[in-house]
Amino acid sequence: xxxxxxxxxxFALQILSADLPxxxxxxxxxxxxxxxxEKDRVLDFDYTRAQLVFVARGATKLVAxxxxxxxxxxxxxxxxxxxxxxxxxxxxxxxxALTDCELLSMPAAEVLALAAxxxxxxxxxxxxxxxxxxxxxxxxIALGRKxxxxxxxxxxxxMADRIGVEQGGVTSLDLPMSxxxxxxxxxxxxxxxxxxxxxxxxxxxxxxxxxxxxALRDMAGLRASAGYLHEAA
Amino acid sequence: xxxxxxxxxxFALQILSADLPxxxxxxxxxxxxxxxxEKDRVLDFDYTRAQLVFVARGATKLVAxxxxxxxxxxxxxxxxxxxxxxxxxxxxxxxxALTDCELLSMPAAEVLALAAxxxxxxxxxxxxxxxxxxxxxxxxIALGRKxxxxxxxxxxxxMADRIGVEQGGVTSLDLPMSxxxxxxxxxxxxxxxxxxxxxxxxxxxxxxxxxxxxALRDMAGLRASAGYLHEAA
DNA sequence: CGCTTTTTTGAATCTGATCAAGACAGGTGG
DNA sequence: CCACCTGTCTTGATCAGATTCAAAAAAGCG
Numbered sequence: 001x002x003x004x005x006x007x008x009x010x011f012a013l014q015i016l017s018a019d020l021p022x023x024x025x026x027x028x029x030x031x032x033x034x035x036x037x038e039k040d041r042v043l044d045f046d047y048t049r050a051q052l053v054f055v056a057r058g059a060t061k062l063v064a065x066x067x068x069x070x071x072x073x074x075x076x077x078x079x080x081x082x083x084x085x086x087x088x089x090x091x092x093x094x095x096x097a098l099t100d101c102e103l104l105s106m107p108a109a110e111v112l113a114l115a116a117x118x119x120x121x122x123x124x125x126x127x128x129x130x131x132x133x134x135x136x137x138x139x140x141i142a143l144g145r146k147x148x149x150x151x152x153x154x155x156x157x158x159m160a161d162r163i164g165v166e167q168g169g170v171t172s173l174d175l176p177m178s179x180x181x182x183x184x185x186x187x188x189x190x191x192x193x194x195x196x197x198x199x200x201x202x203x204x205x206x207x208x209x210x211x212x213x214x215a216l217r218d219m220a221g222l223r224a225s226a227g228y229l230h231e232a233a
Numbered sequence: 234x235x236x237x238x239x240x241x242x243x244f245a246l247q248i249l250s251a252d253l254p255x256x257x258x259x260x261x262x263x264x265x266x267x268x269x270x271e272k273d274r275v276l277d278f279d280y281t282r283a284q285l286v287f288v289a290r291g292a293t294k295l296v297a298x299x300x301x302x303x304x305x306x307x308x309x310x311x312x313x314x315x316x317x318x319x320x321x322x323x324x325x326x327x328x329x330a331l332t333d334c335e336l337l338s339m340p341a342a343e344v345l346a347l348a349a350x351x352x353x354x355x356x357x358x359x360x361x362x363x364x365x366x367x368x369x370x371x372x373x374i375a376l377g378r379k380x381x382x383x384x385x386x387x388x389x390x391x392m393a394d395r396i397g398v399e400q401g402g403v404t405s406l407d408l409p410m411s412x413x414x415x416x417x418x419x420x421x422x423x424x425x426x427x428x429x430x431x432x433x434x435x436x437x438x439x440x441x442x443x444x445x446x447x448a449l450r451d452m453a454g455l456r457a458s459a460g461y462l463h464e465a466a
Numbered sequence: 467c468g469c470t471t472t473t474t475t476g477a478a479t480c481t482g483a484t485c486a487a488g489a490c491a492g493g494t495g496g
Numbered sequence: 497c498c499a500c501c502t503g504t505c506t507t508g509a510t511c512a513g514a515t516t517c518a519a520a521a522a523a524g525c526g
Contacts, residue, residue: 144420
């Protein structure tokens with residue numbers, strides 16, 4: 001579908017300032033590399049250096065390998081998202097395609113060096129990072145203090161917020177990730193995730209269709225199941 | 234010990250650029266408010282707006298209230314750290330003093346507005362946020378995929394890195410937080426934390442003295458107990 | 467329609483939570 | 497300086513929620 005210049009322009013629109021001189025624009029462009037990834041494929045990148053990634057199309061998961069056969073999904077990202085892959089330290093990170101997708105990746109340090117005097121760009125990057133931090137903190141709370149049902153409810157609400165489609169008061173979701181992915185994101189097993197989804201369905205809070213279709217039928221009930229603070233506290 | 238101008242200067246040194254005109258410097262200064270907090274006291278701030286906090290002295294914990302009697306410590310902060318308190322959303326956040334401390338707090342939005350054209354400042358803030366995000370991601374991995382012993386080992390190594398004192402090849406720690414704090418940070422109970430520390434001691438990996446003293450006697454062993462990737466993988 | 471893969475469901479097991487004492491640290495006042 | 501007292505920490509026994517192991521059911525593909 002897309003070619004590199006088009007993908008880069010969309011990245012530029014969101015992160016680079018509009019009034020950036022062509023010369024500078026080109027320098028940024030020369031840092032970016034586009035990768036077309038089919039579903040389930042892993043992004044190949046230089047893991048000795050932190051990378052900045054723009055999702056031009058599709059959806060991805062950012063996975064940390066805690067040890068053999070223990071992976072933790074750190075975050076999901078969808079079209080238009082910008083995120084960073086940390087360089088390898090105590091863990092090794094990888095980016096995997098949930099659906100066919102197109103990614104622009106560039107070394108974070110070099111982008112930062114180029115942007116060192118561009119307040120507009122830094123401002124966008126800061127905003128992006130702050131949003132990521134906020135999501136990560138909420139995830140921390142879920143993993144640290146919530147039960148299995150609560151985590152699944154939190155997950156569904158968060159996904160509805162990001163990729164849900166509202167129609168006639170009911171929000172529906174087409175989840176691009178498998179039960180395994182959900183489990184690895186929530187620190188649970190696939191069996192537990194499956195059981196909790198069944199419980200929510202039996203409770204009438206959601207309806208499912210096929211593997212990936214979910215309709216949120218009772219938002220208030222879900223928020224309660226998610227263990228969120230009572231509204232207007 | 235400190236007065237406001239001195240505390241602010243230290244903040245300025247770290248975050249604001251050196252070449253900032255006095256006029257601008259004063260505008261930032263007028264946003265900041267200093268609070269002297271004794272141990273166990275909670276910072277009073279306007280929770281409808283995200284805040285930026287600088288730790289001029291002492292140590293703090295950033296706590297999220299998941300629901301009554303279920304608190305999750307999101308992060309610990311020590312002298313010189315800058316961090317942000319999110320505005321209240323699904324959870325309410327608070328900052329509590331681990332030791333007597335002095336904090337500078339300012340509304341994040343206003344700081345950002347003032348810094349909108351100051352690339353140096355934005356750059357520092359971005360760096361700070363990136364470090365916070367990195368720590369938060371590591372915490373996510375620990376909470377999602379690690380056992381009780383592993384979490385405690387990860388915690389001790391991370392603390393050693395931040396506030397440990399090396400002396401003759403052995404790193405020792407004087408923990409400013411209680412077992413309860415550790416538990417609330419690791420998503421465990423105090424009993425479990427206590428048991429795991431005892432196990433590490435019995436295994437000869439650490440030695441303890443009093444409530445707060447810990448000596449890391451076997452770094453390699455601790456790294457193994459923490460379930461970190463094998464070096465040079 | 468048949469095959470493979472993913473998901474769901476069930477039963478047994480295990481890790482960490484809960485409940486309940488007891489030990490210890492460290493501060494207070496005699 | 498020591499005895500006492502309070503709150504924190506440790507240890508032990510039991511319990512519960514989630515994992516593991518195992519198998520059946522459903523989804524989606526060719």
